[in-house]
Amino acid sequence: MSDNTPRSNPSENNIVVVGAGPAGLCAAIALAKSDVPVTLVAAPHRPAGNRPDTRTAALFNPAIALLSNLGAWEYCKQQSAELHAIRLIDDTGDLIRAPEVLFNASEIGAQVFGYNIPQEPLVHALREIAKQTPTLQIFESAGVRELNPGTDDVELRLAEGETLRAKLAVAADGRRSITRQAAGITTETRDCGQTAVTCIFAHTRDHAGVSSEFHRRAGPMTVVPMPGRHSSLVWVERPSVAQRLYDMDEPGFARTLEQNLQGLLGTISEVGPRAIFPLSYMHADRMARNRIALVGESGHAMPPIGAQGLNLSLRDVAHLAELVAESSGRGEDVGSQSLLRRYDSLRTPDARNRGFAVNTLNQALLSEFPPVQLGRAVGMHLIKAIGPLRHQLMKLGMAPTTPLPPLMHFRGTSS
Ligand SMILES: Cc1cc2nc3c(=O)[nH]c(=O)nc-3n(C[C@H](O)[C@H](O)[C@H](O)COP(=O)(O)OP(=O)(O)OC[C@H]3O[C@@H](n4cnc5c(N)ncnc54)[C@H](O)[C@@H]3O)c2cc1C
Numbered sequence: 001m002s003d004n005t006p007r008s009n010p011s012e013n014n015i016v017v018v019g020a021g022p023a024g025l026c027a028a029i030a031l032a033k034s035d036v037p038v039t040l041v042a043a044p045h046r047p048a049g050n051r052p053d054t055r056t057a058a059l060f061n062p063a064i065a066l067l068s069n070l071g072a073w074e075y076c077k078q079q080s081a082e083l084h085a086i087r088l089i090d091d092t093g094d095l096i097r098a099p100e101v102l103f104n105a106s107e108i109g110a111q112v113f114g115y116n117i118p119q120e121p122l123v124h125a126l127r128e129i130a131k132q133t134p135t136l137q138i139f140e141s142a143g144v145r146e147l148n149p150g151t152d153d154v155e156l157r158l159a160e161g162e163t164l165r166a167k168l169a170v171a172a173d174g175r176r177s178i179t180r181q182a183a184g185i186t187t188e189t190r191d192c193g194q195t196a197v198t199c200i201f202a203h204t205r206d207h208a209g210v211s212s213e214f215h216r217r218a219g220p221m222t223v224v225p226m227p228g229r230h231s232s233l234v235w236v237e238r239p240s241v242a243q244r245l246y247d248m249d250e251p252g253f254a255r256t257l258e259q260n261l262q263g264l265l266g267t268i269s270e271v272g273p274r275a276i277f278p279l280s281y282m283h284a285d286r287m288a289r290n291r292i293a294l295v296g297e298s299g300h301a302m303p304p305i306g307a308q309g310l311n312l313s314l315r316d317v318a319h320l321a322e323l324v325a326e327s328s329g330r331g332e333d334v335g336s337q338s339l340l341r342r343y344d345s346l347r348t349p350d351a352r353n354r355g356f357a358v359n360t361l362n363q364a365l366l367s368e369f370p371p372v373q374l375g376r377a378v379g380m381h382l383i384k385a386i387g388p389l390r391h392q393l394m395k396l397g398m399a400p401t402t403p404l405p406p407l408m409h410f411r412g413t414s415s
Contacts, residue, residue, distance in 0.1 A: 012037060013334055015324070016156055016166035018144050018179045020045055022057070022119065023296025023313040024172030025126035029070045030321035030407060031170070032136040036328045039164060040136060041156070043143035043173075045123060048275040053120050054198045055275065056232040058083060058211060058224050058307035060114035060398040062408035063314045067122075069407050075125035080115040081225040084209035090380065091214040091221075091262075092365065094373045098215070098380035103394050107387070113398060116211070116224045116232060118200070139164075144173070147182035149290035153335070154182075168335035169292045170320070175282055177298035183289045192279040192303050192362065194219045195242035197235045199274040200226060201257065204266030207231055212264060213305075215365055219279075220305055221260060231265060233257065234304050236279065246276045279303045283355050287347040288340035293320055300351040302358040306397055312354050315399070315408070319346045322405040350400050 013036055017028040020042035028040040047053045059067070067073040084105055090098035105113045130136055142159035147169060149155075154169040171179030180187070196219075207225040214221040219236030226232055235245065235257075245253060254268040261268070282301040287294045296313035323343055324334050332339075364376045383390050395401075399408075 013167050013328060014038070014165075015168045015170060015334060016041060016154070016164050017170040017172055018147075018156070019043070019172035019174060019177075019296075019298070020123075020127070020130075020138075021047065021172060021174060021296065022123055022126065022310060023298075023317060024170070025123065025130055026066065026070060026072075026314060027170050027172055027295050027317045027320065028136055028138075029072075029126065029130055029133055030066075030317050031324055032133045034321065034325035034328050035135060036324060036334055038136045039166070040130060040138045041141050041144050041158065041164075042138050043141055047119075048277070051275050052273050053123075053275060054200060054232075054273055055119045055234070055277070056116050056198075056200070056224060056226065057119055057122065057310045058114060058116045059314070060307070060311050061110065061112070061410075062318075062399050062404050063311050064114050065408050065410045066314050066318055069411060070126075071129050072122070072125045075128070076117050076122055077115075079121050079227065080117040081227050082111075082115055082209050083113040083211055083225065084111075085211070086113065087210055087212045088380070089212060089214045090377070091216045092373070093217065094377070096370075096374050096377045098377040099384050101380055101384045101390075102210075103390065103397075105394075108391050108394050112209070113394075116226060118226075118232070144178065147179055147292070149182060149292060154291045166335070167291065167333055168324070168339075171292055171294045171298040172296050173298055175280070175297045175301045177294070179292055180284060180294055180298045183292035183294075185289050185292075185294065186285050187282050188285070189280060189282040192219075192281055193238065194236050194279045194303060194362075195239040196277045196279055196304055197237065197242050197245045197274055198233060198277065200230060200232045200272040201254070201268055202230050202270035203268050204229065205264070207265060214260070217365065219303070219362065219365060222304070223261065223265065224307075230270075235260075236303065239278065242276060246274050281355065281359055283351055286344050287316070287351065288344045291335040291340070293340060293343055295320060299347070300355055302355050303362050305358045305361055308354045308358055311398075312351060315350060315404070316347055318405040318407040319343065321407055346402075350402075353400070 146157040295316040
C-alpha cells in the first residue's frame with residue numbers, strides 16, 4: 001500500500017517512521033515485518049542538495065545480510081564491488097612515518113569484508129521494496145512539522161496539515177532531527193572543520209578489491225573499489241581546499257587526484273559528478289525517550305573514516321526491529337518505556353564507542369603535536385607486526401563483539 005491517505009487509529013499498536021533516507025527506509029521495511037502497521041513519512045531525500053548524491057557506502061557483511069533479508073541486496077549487487085582488503089597509507093609527511101598496513105579479509109577467515117554500494121541506487125531499491133511491503137504505508141509529504149509525545153502515544157503534525165498518532169515514532173530524519181528534539185533528547189555536536197568531496201571515477205590500474213585510505217594532515221583521502229576499473233572517492237580536506245577541488249574543471253580535477261594518489265590507480269578519467277559534504281561529529285545523549293527511538297544520523301554522526309556511519313545505523317535498525325517483533329509478538333505496547341530503555345542500553349554504547357574511535361583517529365591525523373604523531377606511528381607499527389591485534393581490530397571494525405540481531409545474519413547460516 002502506498003497511497004497518500006494517512007491512517008491513524010489511536011488505539012492501534014502502530015509505528016510511524018519519520019524520514020526516508022537509507023536508515024528510515026530500512027527501519028520501515030524491517031519493522032513492517034513484525035506485522036505492526038507502519039507508516040513512513042517520506043520527505044524528498046536530497047542529501048547533496050540539488051546535486052546527485054555521489055557517495056557510496058562500504059557496508060560490512062552484517063549490513064549486507066540485513067539488506068539481503070530485507071530483499072534489497074539483489075537490486076544492488078550488480079552495481080556493488082567486493083571489498084577484499086583495506087590498506088592504510090601514511091601520507092601525513094610527519095617526521096615519524098607510520099608503516100603501510102594491509103587488513104585482509106582472508107586473515108579472519110572471511111571471503112570479503114563486505115561490498116561498496118552506491119548510495120542513490122541503494123535508496124532507490126529500498127524505496128521500491130517499501131512500496132511493495134503490505135503492512136507499510138508510505139505518506140509522501142513535505143515532512144513532519146511538529147511532534148507531541150504523550151503518555152499513550154505520539155501526535156505528529158505533517159506539513160500538509162494532517163495529523164498522525166503512533167505508539168512508537170522512529171526518528172530517521174537525519175542529524176538535525178526535529179523528532180529527536182521533540183523527545184527532549186539533547187546532543188553533543190562538534191564541527192570538524194573538514195569537508196568531504198565525493199565522486200566516482202575510472203582508472204587504468206586494477207584496484208584488486210582493495211580500499212586504500214591515505215592518511216593526510218587535513219583528513220583521510222579514501223578510494224574504494226567499484227565494479228571494473230572504477231572507484232569511489234571520499235576526499236576529506238579543509239573546507240576552502242575542498243571547495244576548490246569541487247569547483248575545478250574535470251581534467252584539472254583528474255590530474256590533481258592522480259597526483260595525490262601517487263600512481264596507485266594509474267591514469268584517472270571519466271570523473272563523475274562531484275558532491276560536497278561538510279563534516280561534523282554528533283552524538284545524542286540517549287537513543288530513545290518519550291515513545292521516540294532514534295536510528296541513523298538522528299542519533300550519531302561522524303566523519304567518514306573506517307566506513308562506520310551507515311553500518312552503525314543499520315545495527316540500530318536491526319536491534320529495534322528485533323525488540324519490536326518480540327514485544328508485538330507478546331501483544332505489548334511497542335512504544336513502552338521498557339522497550340525504549342532496552343533499545344537505549346543496546347545502542348548507546350555502540351554509537352559512543354564508534355564515535356570515540358573515529359574521532360580519536362581523525363584528531364590524531366590533524367594533530368601537529370609530535371607525541372601524538374609518535375603515538376599514531378607506534379600504533380600502526382604494532383598493528384602491522386602483531387597478527388592477533390590486527391585480526392581483533394578487523395573484527396571490531398566490522399561489528400561489535402556483542403551478539404548481532406537475527407536480521408544481520410545471512411539466512412540459513414550462522415555468519
Ligand atoms: C562523504 C561520506 C561518505 C560516507 N561513506 C560511508 C561508508 O562508506 N560506509 C558507511 O557505513 N557510511 C558512510 N557514510 C555515512 C552514511 O552516508 C550516513 O550514515 C547515512 O547516509 C545516513 O543516513 P540516514 O538515513 O540516517 O540520514 P539521511 O541520509 O540524512 O536521511 C534523513 C532523511 O530524513 C528526511 N527528513 C529530514 N527532516 C524530516 C522531517 N521533518 N520529516 C520527514 N523527513 C525528514 C530527509 O529528507 C532525509 O531523506 C558516509 C557519509 C559521508 C558524508
